[in-house]
Amino acid sequence: MTEPAAPPPVIVLVRPQLGENIGKAARAMLNFGLTEMRLVAPRDGWPNPAAGPAASGADVVLAKAEVFESVHDAVADCAHIYATTVRKRGVTKPVVTPEEAARGIHGRAGRSAILFGPERSGLETDDVAIAREILTVPINPEFGSLNLAQAVILVAYEWSKHVALVQPTDTELDPPAPQGDLDGMIEQFDAMLEGAGYFFPPDKVPTTKRMIRTLLTKPAWTAGEVRTVRGMLSALARPQKR
Amino acid sequence: MTEPAAPPPVIVLVRPQLGENIGKAARAMLNFGLTEMRLVAPRDGWPNPAAGPAASGADVVLAKAEVFESVHDAVADCAHIYATTVRKRGVTKPVVTPEEAARGIHGRAGRSAILFGPERSGLETDDVAIAREILTVPINPEFGSLNLAQAVILVAYEWSKHVALVQPTDTELDPPAPQGDLDGMIEQFDAMLEGAGYFFPPDKVPTTKRMIRTLLTKPAWTAGEVRTVRGMLSALARPQKR
Numbered sequence: 043m044t045e046p047a048a049p050p051p052v053i054v055l056v057r058p059q060l061g062e063n064i065g066k067a068a069r070a071m072l073n074f075g076l077t078e079m080r081l082v083a084p085r086d087g088w089p090n091p092a093a094g095p096a097a098s099g100a101d102v103v104l105a106k107a108e109v110f111e112s113v114h115d116a117v118a119d120c121a122h123i124y125a126t127t128v129r130k131r132g133v134t135k136p137v138v139t140p141e142e143a144a145r146g147i148h149g150r151a152g153r154s155a156i157l158f159g160p161e162r163s164g165l166e167t168d169d170v171a172i173a174r175e176i177l178t179v180p181i182n183p184e185f186g187s188l189n190l191a192q193a194v195i196l197v198a199y200e201w202s203k204h205v206a207l208v209q210p211t212d213t214e215l216d217p218p219a220p221q222g223d224l225d226g227m228i229e230q231f232d233a234m235l236e237g238a239g240y241f242f243p244p245d246k247v248p249t250t251k252r253m254i255r256t257l258l259t260k261p262a263w264t265a266g267e268v269r270t271v272r273g274m275l276s277a278l279a280r281p282q283k284r
Numbered sequence: 285m286t287e288p289a290a291p292p293p294v295i296v297l298v299r300p301q302l303g304e305n306i307g308k309a310a311r312a313m314l315n316f317g318l319t320e321m322r323l324v325a326p327r328d329g330w331p332n333p334a335a336g337p338a339a340s341g342a343d344v345v346l347a348k349a350e351v352f353e354s355v356h357d358a359v360a361d362c363a364h365i366y367a368t369t370v371r372k373r374g375v376t377k378p379v380v381t382p383e384e385a386a387r388g389i390h391g392r393a394g395r396s397a398i399l400f401g402p403e404r405s406g407l408e409t410d411d412v413a414i415a416r417e418i419l420t421v422p423i424n425p426e427f428g429s430l431n432l433a434q435a436v437i438l439v440a441y442e443w444s445k446h447v448a449l450v451q452p453t454d455t456e457l458d459p460p461a462p463q464g465d466l467d468g469m470i471e472q473f474d475a476m477l478e479g480a481g482y483f484f485p486p487d488k489v490p491t492t493k494r495m496i497r498t499l500l501t502k503p504a505w506t507a508g509e510v511r512t513v514r515g516m517l518s519a520l521a522r523p524q525k526r
Binding site for chain 2: 070099188189238257262267
């Protein structure tokens with residue numbers, strides 16, 4: 043596990059409306075290892091009793107959440123500010139995807155903050171003006187309907203990719219069987235098919251045998267798998283008792 | 285915007301519980317351009333009046349959703365099956381991230397299906413057995429709490445990243461056989477092994493059958509190859525004349 047170059051970003055919810063959505067955002071964050079949430083003027087005050095149940099256990103995020111009166115105050119200690127918007131406003135700032143933002147956050151020294159606007163209306167022009175870059179999720183142009191927690195989770199997910207939180211361990215798959223094992227299996231199958239009268243007409247036999255080899259070597263079966271296949275073939279070849 | 289090499293994946297919700305979550309999954313899908321949803325034995329039947337309001341306008345996905353009795357039926361026309369799980373089970377299948385799955389879906393010919401389990405319990409071992417690959421979202425090891433719609437949105441989001449980029453490429457290769465063809469082959473082999481007394485002791489049979497399925501779906505045989513294998517099996521099953 044390598045340490046990221048920069049500290050994890052701060053998630054700033056600007057004038058969030060429903061406590062439930064604050065809880066859901068906390069849950070989205072913690073799934074990908076983000077814990078620092080800041081709230082700017084939450085509509086219904088703070089703490090909000092609806093947040094906890096919606097956080098589904100991400101209470102640590104809510105307990106640590108800090109409240110600020112303005113966006114300026116909330117990001118005063120941050121070096122890079124991203125404003126999350128769906129539409130591009132009339133602002134001349136770089137627009138980045140969550141992927142590009144994640145690379146930027148990791149690649150630069152200093153703490154980053156990511157602003158998310160109120161559920162209904164999104165960030166206002168003045169909020170966006172504070173940011174250095176616009177973060178936009180590329181979305182279906184005919185149906186853009188990301189809610190707050192979904193926007194947060196996509197950003198947190200992209201950030202987490204660079205942290206090496208967990209690699210889904212490639213389950214250490216066994217290597218493919220050595221050629222000798224495969225040859226043994228192919229011979230066994232050939233012999234059985236021979237006995238069953240499969241190889242006909244004679245002039246097609248070489249082609250058919252090559253095709254069988256292709257079929258049976260395609261899977262890259264492991265040595266254990268080859269043994270299993272051979273066991274099944276042997277069962278089929280035995281005179282049937284039952 | 286160029287057409288992707290492969291058709292968009294089918295999202296298969298296996299035994300979903302709440303209509304609300306089906307609606308949210310539809311919304312998540314449509315945000316990133318996925319429209320084909322299949323439902324396997326939804327707990328409360330279908331249509332479900334709670335789904336529409338939760339879809340926030342993604343009604344087209346719900347209207348087109350198809351209902352199936354089993355996972356097998358739902359994926360019968362699909363060439364690549366992914367099972368989304370949080371934990372790794374005792375299955376020896378490749379484990380991929382949403383990013384890797386998205387690359388796989390775009391890079392290969394044939395339609396993909398992605399299975400998502402019931403909200404509370406996730407996919408069962410038998411569901412996972414049908415899949416070729418396990419899709420796991422790398423998540424905070426100390427707090428893994430992705431809900432259904434969040435898992436769907438991450439997968440859809442990763443898929444959408446490639447839509448504008450991918451050039452139609454290696455479609456000249458025959459696509460892997462659809463799942464229904466594979467099921468037919470597996471049934472034939474099972475029946476033959478049954479007749480040969482291979483399945484013993486009885487308590488091991490489910491495990492053995494899963495292993496056979498894993499072996500026989502690993503090659504990604506084409507429809508023609510599956511026909512050839514079945515022809516060979518049929519030859520072995522015939523009373524031997526010579």
